[in-house]
Amino acid sequence: MTSHDPAAAPPQHRRRPPLSLSFRLFVLAATWTAIALATALYVLIAYYRASVERGFDSLLDLHLFNVVAAIQQDEAGHPVGAPQLGDPRFSAFQSGWYWQVIRLGEGRDELLVSPSLSGARLLLPRIEDVPFGADFQRVMDIDGPGGRRLRAIEQLVVFGDTGDRLSFTVTGDLGEVEQEIATFRNLVLAVFGLLGVGLVAATLLQVHIGLKPLRDVRAALGAIRQGRATRLEGDYPAEIAPLTREINALIESNAKIIERARTQVGNLAHALKTPLAVITNEARAASSPLGAKVAEQAGLMRHQIDYYLDRARVAATAGVAVSVTEVGPVAESFARAMRRIYADRGTTLDVDVPAGLRFQGERQDLEELIGNLVDNAFKWARSRVVLTCRLLPGSDPDGRPMLGITVEDDGPGLTEEECAQAVRRGRRLDETQPGSGLGLSIVRDLADLYGGAFALARSDLGGLRATLHLPAA
Known part of the structure; x- marks a missing residue:
């Protein structure tokens, strides 16, 4: 990684991370469950509708048979009779349950209707639109009195004695069929809804339990990365x-x-x-x-x-699980050493390192990094050096936490061009100061090897600010 100012880095367009296994398994199982339940619901309701309609048509056909059996012709050929169907709906006004008998002939259609029809007449479609079948019967849906939607069965009968043709029609209210189907549909929807919720919960539980070994592996790898373990321990399924x-x-x-x-x-x-x-x-x-x-x-x-x-x-x-180093003790150790070495100059060193911050790497490398930065700051500081360390969550391109280590001084500082030259190996901007010119270049190279970043900039104290990003444990 080339040296740059982490704070001035342009925003990176990260690729969208792939979907998790849990989400994929849940979506796949939930989608299949939804399709299966929807298909089963459709088939069940369609089968129930067909069954109800068959029963409804059978009932109308039975009533039609009784009406045909109860109607006779008087001596003048007029249709007479009072069918007793045992259903009070045929007597209730505009109940939707009607029967009517028509004596067909040129200019002499004669009408006989049920009490529920109250003298009105059922309007049937033309034979050209709904023809009779081979059994001289036709089934149709019509609009009846009061705007009700009716299922009608019409039968043509030829009386052998007179040769007259009579039309027998029986109707039933389709609204009752639709209401019965709607009641069943609502019940099935409620049952399937509860079943779907249960299946989704079972799917979540199944995914959670099924992927637990992978979470265990992840936790074990985290323990290795943090230095709390050296290998993966435990019993895992055959697949893992x-x-x-x-x-x-x-x-x-x-x-x-x-x-x-x-x-x-x-x-x-x-x-x-x-x-x-x-x-x-x-x-x-x-x-x-x-x-x-x-x-x-x-x-x-x-x-x-x-x-x-x-x-x-x-x-x-670098890049492998080796060890984890506490930042605080290393910083305090260098603070004590530098205060003793530069005691005659009266330079103060302020250390601000919260407890618990840990560097994912060798202690010797962290000492090399902090030592070079603090030593360089003391060489140029007039009276004050500040060492701070903070945890930067998710600042790594892969989303891992990083340590932000900053060393500032109130010395003369550097220009932007001098900041770029200062990190070159063996480059010394002032030959009067002791050293080999390798300190800052070592910091840069170590930061690169650990996948971090190193940058120099102007400090608010008036001198130089060195910013170092390293992987946190």
Whole structure:
């Protein structure tokens, strides 16, 4: 990560995170449940409607049979009779339950109706619109007296004695059918609604219980990342057990790689520093311009070796679960040391680090970072240095919390161009101050290796403000 001012960074357009497994499973199960319930509801209501209508038509057909059986012709051929259907609705005024008999003939249609029809006449559709079937019967829906919607069955009967054709019609109120169906539909909707709520709750419970092992794995990984555990422990289902084994194998492999890297770094440091120490001592003992130059260059070589060895060590450990370091004790330790070292200058150091803040990384690296920043601030401060640390929730591009460490002083400060030059390796803006010029560049490189950020800017105290972002544990 290149060095930049975290506060001045342009807003990043984050990709929408993928949907969670819980949400996917719930939506899939809930959608299937809704489709199944809706289909079952439609089929059930349709079947019940067909059953009610069949029963209704059968009842009308029975009444029609009784009406046909009860009607006779007198000597003049007029239809006579009083059917006893056993249903008081055929006697109630405009009840929707009617019967009528018509003697058909050219110009001599004769009418006989039920008491409920009260002398009115049912208007039937034309035969061309609703033709009779092979059994000389037709079924239709019509509008009756009072605006009621009626189901009508008409039967043509030819009397053998006279050869007259008579039309027999019986009707029933379709509103009663619709009311019965509506009552059933409301009941079924209520039952299916409760069933749907129960199924949704069961789905949520099923998803919650089914994904619990994954939450356990996540919690165990969090414990490893925070340094409270070294591997995934516990019994997991067969579907997840291979994953946990592979994660444990990866953690063990990383630990071995880190240990080998530390060993090699230590060996290299011992192999190089011992000859350099001998060269430095011999050069200083020579007491000559050449000896002084050799000693100076050997010191620079030692600084370069320290720099690259630290970089190699951090590169081997950054990004893997190694350790967690409390920020407060490290900051206080450097505060005590700096107060003693610069006691004669009267420079004050204010430390504001809330308890509980932890850095996800090696203590040695945190000491290197804070030490370089605080030491640089003391070199330039006139009277005051301020060290603060805050937790920045979700400030990482991946949404992880970061530590915001700020070191400010009231010294002369730097311009924007000088801030950019100050973090270059070996670049010293003032040769009168002691040092190798590697301090701020080491801070920048360590921050990059840990996935953080480092920036320099003008401080409100009048001097320099160094801002460091590091992963929090």
